[in-house]
Amino acid sequence: MTYVTDSLTVRDNRTGQEYDVPITDGTIRAGDIGQIKVADDEPGLAVYDPGFLNTASCRSAITFIDGDKGILEYRGYPIEQLAENSTFLEVAYLLVHGSLPTKDEYDQWVHNITYHTFVHENVKSFMEGFRYDAHPMGMLMASVGALSTFYPESRNISAADNRAIQVIRMIAKMPTLGAFSFRHAQGKPYVYPDNELSYAANFLSMLFKMSEMKYEPDERLVKALDTLFILHADHEQNASTNAVRAVGSTQVDPYSAVSAGIGALFGPLHGGANEAVLRMLRRIGNVSEIPAFIEGVKNGNEKLMGFGHRVYKNYDPRARIIKKAADDVFDVTGVNPLLAVALELEKIALNDEYFVKRRLYPNVDFYSGLIYEALQFPPEFFTVLFAIGRTPGWLAQWLELVQDKEQKIARPKQIYTGDRTLDFTPAEERWA
Ligand code: ACO
Numbered sequence: 001m002t003y004v005t006d007s008l009t010v011r012d013n014r015t016g017q018e019y020d021v022p023i024t025d026g027t028i029r030a031g032d033i034g035q036i037k038v039a040d041d042e043p044g045l046a047v048y049d050p051g052f053l054n055t056a057s058c059r060s061a062i063t064f065i066d067g068d069k070g071i072l073e074y075r076g077y078p079i080e081q082l083a084e085n086s087t088f089l090e091v092a093y094l095l096v097h098g099s100l101p102t103k104d105e106y107d108q109w110v111h112n113i114t115y116h117t118f119v120h121e122n123v124k125s126f127m128e129g130f131r132y133d134a135h136p137m138g139m140l141m142a143s144v145g146a147l148s149t150f151y152p153e154s155r156n157i158s159a160a161d162n163r164a165i166q167v168i169r170m171i172a173k174m175p176t177l178g179a180f181s182f183r184h185a186q187g188k189p190y191v192y193p194d195n196e197l198s199y200a201a202n203f204l205s206m207l208f209k210m211s212e213m214k215y216e217p218d219e220r221l222v223k224a225l226d227t228l229f230i231l232h233a234d235h236e237q238n239a240s241t242n243a244v245r246a247v248g249s250t251q252v253d254p255y256s257a258v259s260a261g262i263g264a265l266f267g268p269l270h271g272g273a274n275e276a277v278l279r280m281l282r283r284i285g286n287v288s289e290i291p292a293f294i295e296g297v298k299n300g301n302e303k304l305m306g307f308g309h310r311v312y313k314n315y316d317p318r319a320r321i322i323k324k325a326a327d328d329v330f331d332v333t334g335v336n337p338l339l340a341v342a343l344e345l346e347k348i349a350l351n352d353e354y355f356v357k358r359r360l361y362p363n364v365d366f367y368s369g370l371i372y373e374a375l376q377f378p379p380e381f382f383t384v385l386f387a388i389g390r391t392p393g394w395l396a397q398w399l400e401l402v403q404d405k406e407q408k409i410a411r412p413k414q415i416y417t418g419d420r421t422l423d424f425t426p427a428e429e430r431w432a
Contacts, residue, residue, distance in 0.1 A: 006024070008021045008022075008023055012038075012045075027056050059404070060237070062095060062396050062397060063095075063393070067312045070317050071317065072235075074094060079230075080317065082094075087198075089106075091233050092109075092233065092391075095234055095395075109168075114202075116172035118192065119177065119180075127181065128184070130142075135380055136380060136381050137265075137266045137272075137384060137387070139181035140262055144170070144177065144258055144259045145256055145259035147169070155252070157253065166253070166255070170391055178384045178388050179191065182381055194215070201217050204217040204221065220331065223328070224328050225375070232385075232386050233392050234392070234396060240262070243263065243264035244394045245398070247261075249410040254395065254398050257394075258398070268305075271365075271382075271383040272383050273365040274365035277306035277365055277369045278372075293345075294348055298352075298354045306363060308358070308363065313359035322367045325371060326370055326371050333375065334374075372385060
């Protein structure tokens, strides 16, 4: 289709007046709509969009998604190619810096991240203060927020070199904090980073090392974990990234902004979904119970967790890659018996009119929980793995935000529906 003019003509039937609103990149500016008024002293027209279903909050050059076609690209590179041929740290570099590294840039980046994996001993004692049964996401959120007190210079967000070191620190320390939260729940001593190991291998070492001198994880498991981190590295303006951007728009330090993102990720409709998937699969337990479960979903009793996505109305490309990674992991660990339930559930749902009509397909979380369980992670730890993977994405988006001259403090409008101009009666008179 060719467009004659890139503008929209709006006729306000309250006044009969017409307005030409420019269209740029398939969007109109909410500010242009705000000029449509009944009278000069009246507020302008606004757009009501709970959950931002159709509102762009920024211009971004980081991640492209075509939800109808099931396409995901980081900085223009298809996720399938990155998952197959890249490493998590290279992808992190790509997201943060905008292009692939040269050999020297890559070596320096890996060196920097590897040598910032240690945390201050006070961070360790801070984490030890949590209750024995503290949820690891609560611990991660609090400890990342606490890093802002260890690096007060991080508040100087206008200095590029200062931003750069905080980005390195956060990507480097996230597995350490995640692993401490894991060991805490098990009452095991925290394990310090091993800088001779790769990013994912060191993480596994900090999780599972006991009395051995050196922990040597199976390379196939290291590769699977690295791939999972790549798949979670960014996903444009998802709920947690939106939280990072909203909090970051106040010009607070990046630790506080990312800590807000971790809070958003904790929710069961976002990163908490894979934990919910596993609990759901356990509850179903057996393939023979699936029809009754599906009926319950269709009757609105509950959701089929791990299905559906705000953006993907097609198979989530990450779910396809994860399904393959699951096979690689199961080669090492043995097949998770819940896999049969998941596969059958997917088969039934993909052929059921309820799900077809609503375009509900498996999302990234449908199979990831099965892999995580095979790797011996308890369900409450799954979202921590997601957070480690998502950290470069949050930071790339934060960097983009703080350098974007058009961005302002995020402060949405509301439609006020409450009372007005009531007379206040003091409590002692009301309760008399
Ligand atoms: N099971 C059953 N029905 C569903 C599901 C599901 N998983 N997801 C959506 N639907 C139904 C809704 O009830 C609604 O039906 P209706 O039109 O009859 O009211 C319709 O499909 C549209 O769903 P919405 O909730 O409007 O879609 P929205 O884009 O707001 O929500 C979301 C997307 C939150 C992901 C939703 O699909 C969901 O809750 N899925 C389960 C949780 C999940 O797996 N989350 C992980 C997302 S991926 C990630 O964060 C990494």
